[in-house]
Amino acid sequence: MSDQRRKIPVLLVDRIGYSFYRDRGGRAFLPEDRYSVRLVTSLDNVGEATGKELESVIAVDVYDDRALADAVHHQAGFKGLGADRLVAITERLLLRAAELREELGLPGQTVREALLFRDKVRMKEHLSAHGIRVPEFAPFDEATALDLLSRTGAVVAKPRLGSGARDIFVLRSRSEIASFTAEQGDRLAEFEVEEFIEGELFHVDSVVQDSKVLAAVAARYIDETTSYTRLRPCRDVAVAPGPRLDALLEFNESVLAAHPGFTGVTHHEMFVRDGEIIFCEIGARAGGGGVIAGFLSRTGVNLDEAVIQAQVEGTVPVPTTPADHLTGFTVIYADAGVLQQPLTPPDESWVLECQVLARPGDRLTRPENCNDAVAIVSVRGDSEDEVIQRLDQVGRHMTPMVSPGN
Structure with missing residues (x-):
């Protein structure tokens, strides 16, 4: 009798493109020796769907509920063999994924559980009942x-x-x-x-096993998250060790204690006003911008990989204690028009990652949300001030040059 393990059939619902399910070295988060992946991806990203682990690929408009449901049901019964898990990592797909799991009878986050991380009324009702200060x-x-x-x-x-x-x-x-x-x-x-809470906005990003925080990194938004509406960069810097960091991490742990049994990744935003911490919102996902690069740099864990492992295996990777250096990122926006010059970061060792999302000749539209960036650059430094100085240097170096299109 062979001792070879059966490959686990995983149904992956994707919006961002399959290339994001690998690390920088090309290692797949769902390796082909353990998993067979049945992918439902967006039409504009189907070209990224390559890898020996892929068993079947369907491209649809993933925000068309009927089209998505039809594709998922087809992939769930591909070749007459049921899928074991249904995985999604994109915030807007988490609730729909929970609905589809329940339709298919698959294990994982339920609709009720997903609503506590998606519906801003339900999440605050739940946390308020557990004694958390909410607006x-x-x-x-x-x-x-x-x-x-x-x-x-x-x-x-x-x-x-x-x-x-x-x-x-x-x-x-x-x-x-x-x-x-x-x-x-x-x-x-x-x-x-x-x-309306007049205060500073912070976030804590965590890897969590059974509601216990294994590692967490706190950061402060230097700029408003709606700065895209003014075409201004949105900068973010990690919080240095000290009483403020301790208070943020303690508040984060109290919020997660209200979600017993939760395993995965959370992006938790909170206000600080006159020393008081007030809940803003929490998502069962990796943070956007440069959060993933910063967390990886300090703990060795890729947050997207942790989300996938949690949904497939019910466990998360074991992180290291956050390193002493700090990180930060800047999200760069541009007006509508045609990009004229390449966006390249400073040639410095302190640049952790540069995501270039637009290239010369691309016809840009005015950003409609904070994800509509032309570039995201993550940096490291030994202090908050040094990180901020480096973010500003990036901003001066990477000013988008846009001309009106015909």
């Missing part, structure tokens, strides 16, 4: 928004299932609330309203 909030309606405004001075309206820092509205008057209500019309049920 005052409610599903959006005009009367509720006006009442909250009268007590707090400003409110925020944002999509309950939003991502990419898109459609976030700070409303500071009765007339602004009335205008928002009229403009959004039939979409109002998609929004929540919450008190």
